[in-house]
Amino acid sequence: MPGFFRSLRTFAQLGLWLPLLLLPYLRWNGKQAIMFDIDHSQFHCFNLTVRPDDIWMLMLLALAGSMLMFAVTNIASRVWCGYFCFQSTWVDLFTWIEGKVEGGPSARRKLDDAPWHADKLIKKVSKHAIWLGVSLLTAISFSIWFVDAFEYWNKLIHLQLPRVGWVTLALVITGTYLYAGLMREQMCQWMCPYARFQSVMADGQTIMPSYDINRGEPRGKLRKGDEAVAQQGDCIDCYQCVQVCPTGVDIRQGHQLGCITCGLCIDACNSVMDKIDKPRGLIRYASPDEIEGKLVKKRLHNPWIWVYSSLLLASCLGVVYGLAHMSSVTLNVRPERQPLFVRMSDGSIQNRYEFKLMNKTSKDIHISVTADGGIKDQRIIGSEKPIFISHERGASFTVFVKAPGNNINKAATPIRFHVISQEDSAIEAEYNTVFNGPSL
Structure with a gap:
């Protein structure tokens, strides 16, 4: 049935799913622009690379999406289900294919009731073959979010996918064909959890x-x-x-x-x-x-709108903060605990620190280590030469800090380590810890 909401639904579905299906083919600096790289535990988005230690930003982004969906549901009920949901979109597509192959509803009923003959067999086989083809393309489009798209197609054509690739392909094909082609509305009515808890978010003011x-x-x-x-x-x-x-x-x-x-x-x-x-x-x-x-009250008088909006705003601000403070390298420094310090033969006090550094860039770098604060006349031992860190790899090394015993006036003195790349001064990181000494 043509109409405003039919057109709105079609454009909304295409506006969401076409970019999601095509984005993995976009290249950036010779690599896939957007990819969840499971093998290397990384998420690539153009020049941005998110690793496990930054995964909290993706979690906040997911929380923001959930809060947005909850807020919209409170205002206008199940808009996600009606205009964007994967199940609804693919059911629409499968139903459209069915209509093109078998005809309208009355023609389909007559075809189902008719005895088996050549025309019926051709139509039925054609419909299910097209459904399976769409399911295959869906499975491939899902898989290439996690591996390089062009490498995946090459391995698929030459039947060289790893076992996990074949299993994933089979599961998504089966799920898409079963849910969108055969179960259809039964998924929405009996299996979708969102249909159950959406009533909690709706009220008398929800349109x-x-x-x-x-x-x-x-x-x-x-x-x-x-x-x-x-x-x-x-x-x-x-x-x-x-x-x-x-x-x-x-x-x-x-x-x-x-x-x-x-x-x-x-x-x-x-x-x-x-x-x-x-x-x-x-x-x-x-x-x-x-x-x-x-x-009819104003929507702004609904406390749930303020709750959802506050959580949405907090999540977005958290993501913005994380992106603004994301460094090209991450630094973690662990002081030696056993012993806390060593008294040298000349009376000086020495601390040992274990450095763990992750180079998040796509280039090899050489870093130098300096320290601010700490003890007067302190000296760093173990990093006299620049330390090499391979691209997208981590490295561990040990650094000693030695200071004159006469200059130590408390048991724990704050010290800040600073690492900087010799190739690019913008690649740097800091870490605050303490220098341990004898109690006075």
């Missing part, structure tokens, strides 16, 4: 496709010249709203678990109202309070 019962009842078939027409509501009981619903919900029975807020029933009803010269809006986006004639 959703709603049937105006005061205007539509009593419903009845359209009959011209009948005296009963004057007492009849605007609903002519045509069942078009039920026919176009992806989950088979009769919206006239009130809001139900199966409603995914896609608005297709609104398009169907409006088209019927246009034909019978009735005003549109018998089914429309409205809140339960509006339909029941209650006072």
Whole structure:
């Protein structure tokens, strides 16, 4: 059924899923621009590389996405399900393919009821073959988010994928074919957890496709010249709203678990109202309070909107902070605990430190080590020469700090180590720790 919400749903689905399917083929500096590199425990996004020690930013990003979805659900119900969800999008695609191969609903019913013959066999085999082809492309599009896209295609064509690659391919193909082709709305009604807890986030002010019962009842078939027409509501009981619903919900029975807020029933009803010269809006986006004639409050008065918005803002600020303070190298310094210090024969005090340095850049670097604070006349031993760190690799080394015993006036003195690349001064890192000495 064509209409505003049908077009909006199509454009929303294409706007989300086409970029996600095509982005892995984008190259940047000779490498895949965006990739979850599981083999090397890295996430690449153009020039940005996120490693396990920075994974908290991805977690905050996921939290921000969840809070955004919760806030939108509180305002307009299951918008994600109706306009963006993978299951809804692929069911739409599989249903469209089915219609192109087997015809409209009535033609499909006749084909199903007909005995097996050559035309029926060709149509059925063609439909399922195309479904499997789409499932294969879906599985490949999913897999190449985790490996180089072009290398993956080369290995797939030459049947050289590793075992985990074949298993992943088989699982995604089976899942896509089963869920989108065969189960369809059963996934939304019985298996999707979001359908269960979305009712907790909705309230009387949440707008959703709603049937105006005061205007539509009593419903009845359209009959011209009948005296009963004057007492009849605007609903002519045509069942078009039920026919176009992806989950088979009769919206006239009130809001139900199966409603995914896609608005297709609104398009169907409006088209019927246009034909019978009735005003549109018998089914429309409205809140339960509006339909029941209650006072409609402003959304800003809803405390849940403020909760979701605050968590969303905090998550986004956390990600921005992490990106602004992300260094090209990470430094961790561990002072030796056994013993805390060593008294040398000349009376000086020496501390031992274990350095762990990660070079996050794509280039090899040589780093030098310096220290601020600490003890007067202290000397760093073990890093007189620049230390080589391979690209995208870590290195461990030991550094000693030796200071005159007469200059030590407390048991723990703050000291800050600083490492800097000789090739690029912008590549640097600092770490604060203490220099341990004898108690006075």
